[in-house]
Amino acid sequence: MTSAPRRRRRVKVTVEAIVDITDENALEQAAIADIETTQFSVSPGSDLTVAQVRQQEQDHIRGDAVAAVQWFIDSGAVIDDHPGIEFAEATESAIEIDEHDIPLSVWPQFAELFPLCTCGADTCDQCSGFQVTPRTAAALWTAAGLLADHAYDDVLEHGDQHADDAGSWLVFDEFPRITWRQNVVWRRQAARSFDDLSSDLAAGDWPEPRCPAEEMALHLILRYAESAVDDDWASLTGRYADLPEHKDDHNWNMLTEILFQDTDILALFSKRLDGIEDPATDQNRKLGIGDYRPQAWFEWFLNMEPRDTGRPFRR
Known part of the structure; x- marks a missing residue:
C-alpha cells in the first residue's frame, strides 16, 4: 500500500x-x-x-x-x-510614512468628513454650538495613531512585565498605577482603544468614549494632539495647508468638556484616592463613580452603543 x-x-x-x-x-x-x-x-x-x-x-x-x-x-x-x-x-x-511612522497615504479627507458651517445664524444648531473642525480631527487622528503604535510596541517589547515609571515604556506607564500589573491580553485591548477612537474620526464621527479604556485613551490623545500642534509636527503642518481654519480649532478644554461624560477616571492617578476604583468602597459609592477596576475597563457604558466584538486587532 x-x-x-x-x-x-x-x-x-x-x-x-x-x-x-x-x-x-x-x-x-x-x-x-x-x-x-x-x-x-x-x-x-x-x-x-x-x-x-x-x-x-x-x-x-x-x-x-x-x-x-x-x-x-x-x-x-x-x-x-x-x-x-x-x-x-x-x-x-x-508606502510613505512620516517621522512618526504613520502612513501618509491613508490620511482621511477631514475637510469632507467634518464639514464646517459658517452661516453664523443664531438658529443654526451647528454654528451656534461647538464644532469638531477638520484641523482638530486631523490632530486627534494623528495622535491616536501614534499612541496605538506605541501601545502595541509596548506589548511586543514588554509582554506581561509589570509597567513602571522608569522610562522604558512608551504608553502604559502613563496609565494609572492600578493597571501596571495587567497582562498582554488586557494591554492589547487597551491598545485597540486608541484604534477604535481613530476609526471614529476616520469615519467622520466624534471620538466619544464608550468604556473606561477609551476614556483613558482619549485623555492621552488630547494631550498628545495638543503637543503635536504646539510642536509643529511635520505630519500635521504639512497637511494643514489643505484644511480650512476655524475659531473652534484646537479648543482642547472644550473638547474635554463635550466628549467625556465625566472625568472620574482621572481620580485613579491620585495616591490619596487609592481604592476609589472599587465600587464596593464608601468613597466610590459616595461620588457615584462606578466600577473602574482594570477588569471592568472594557465593559461598555450603558448609554453608549457597544462596538463590534469581532473587530480585529491591528497587531
Missing part, C-alpha cells in the same frame, strides 16, 4: 524595513537604468511587446520615488537557498 505523500510544512516570514530617500532623482534614475537591463517576457498573443512592457515599467517609476523604492525590493532574496528549504511565494509593498 502506497503511503500518502508527506505534507510540506510552510512558514510565513515577515520582514519590515524602513529606508530614507536621500536623493530622489538619483533613486529614480537608478531604477530606470535597472529596468533597462532587466529581462522581460510577454505571454503568447499579447498585444504588448517586450519593449512596451519595459517602457510601461519605466513610466511608472518616473516622478514616483516610492515606486522606485518598491522596484528594488526583492522579497524572494530574504532567504537564501539552503538544503531542505525552497522559496514558495512572496509579496511586497512600499
Whole structure:
C-alpha cells in the first residue's frame, strides 16, 4: 500500500524595513537604468511587446520615488537557498510614512468628513454650538495613531512585565498605577482603544468614549494632539495647508468638556484616592463613580452603543 505523500510544512516570514530617500532623482534614475537591463517576457498573443512592457515599467517609476523604492525590493532574496528549504511565494509593498511612522497615504479627507458651517445664524444648531473642525480631527487622528503604535510596541517589547515609571515604556506607564500589573491580553485591548477612537474620526464621527479604556485613551490623545500642534509636527503642518481654519480649532478644554461624560477616571492617578476604583468602597459609592477596576475597563457604558466584538486587532 502506497503511503500518502508527506505534507510540506510552510512558514510565513515577515520582514519590515524602513529606508530614507536621500536623493530622489538619483533613486529614480537608478531604477530606470535597472529596468533597462532587466529581462522581460510577454505571454503568447499579447498585444504588448517586450519593449512596451519595459517602457510601461519605466513610466511608472518616473516622478514616483516610492515606486522606485518598491522596484528594488526583492522579497524572494530574504532567504537564501539552503538544503531542505525552497522559496514558495512572496509579496511586497512600499508606502510613505512620516517621522512618526504613520502612513501618509491613508490620511482621511477631514475637510469632507467634518464639514464646517459658517452661516453664523443664531438658529443654526451647528454654528451656534461647538464644532469638531477638520484641523482638530486631523490632530486627534494623528495622535491616536501614534499612541496605538506605541501601545502595541509596548506589548511586543514588554509582554506581561509589570509597567513602571522608569522610562522604558512608551504608553502604559502613563496609565494609572492600578493597571501596571495587567497582562498582554488586557494591554492589547487597551491598545485597540486608541484604534477604535481613530476609526471614529476616520469615519467622520466624534471620538466619544464608550468604556473606561477609551476614556483613558482619549485623555492621552488630547494631550498628545495638543503637543503635536504646539510642536509643529511635520505630519500635521504639512497637511494643514489643505484644511480650512476655524475659531473652534484646537479648543482642547472644550473638547474635554463635550466628549467625556465625566472625568472620574482621572481620580485613579491620585495616591490619596487609592481604592476609589472599587465600587464596593464608601468613597466610590459616595461620588457615584462606578466600577473602574482594570477588569471592568472594557465593559461598555450603558448609554453608549457597544462596538463590534469581532473587530480585529491591528497587531
